[in-house]
Amino acid sequence: MSYWDKYRSDDPRRIPPLEALALGAPVALANATCLPELYGDTARYFDPYDYDVDLDVLAAQPVAAPDEVLKKYSWDKTAAFWLHEMEKYANQ
Secondary structure, eight states, X not given: OEEOOSSOSOBTTBXXXXXXXXXXXXXXXXXXXXXXXXXXXXXXXXXXXOTTOOHHHHHHSOOOOSHHHHHHTOHHHHHHHHHHHHHHHHTO
């Protein structure tokens, strides 16, 4: 899965790189915006302005297991956060 958007880091309805990591797919991301901060060592990075990127070299880069990233940004954690926030404001 390759995600090269250099202007924004995600789609408002979904997060394709995170979904790809959850499915075990290798991820290549532009080293732009907040993507390196979010995905750390779990993805391979490329310069979005380099049109001659060598995909074989990129694919050979080692990456870390995605476990920590997936724990940090889980759907369960997000749902629990928003449920808590809604309950907090509903009880005011």
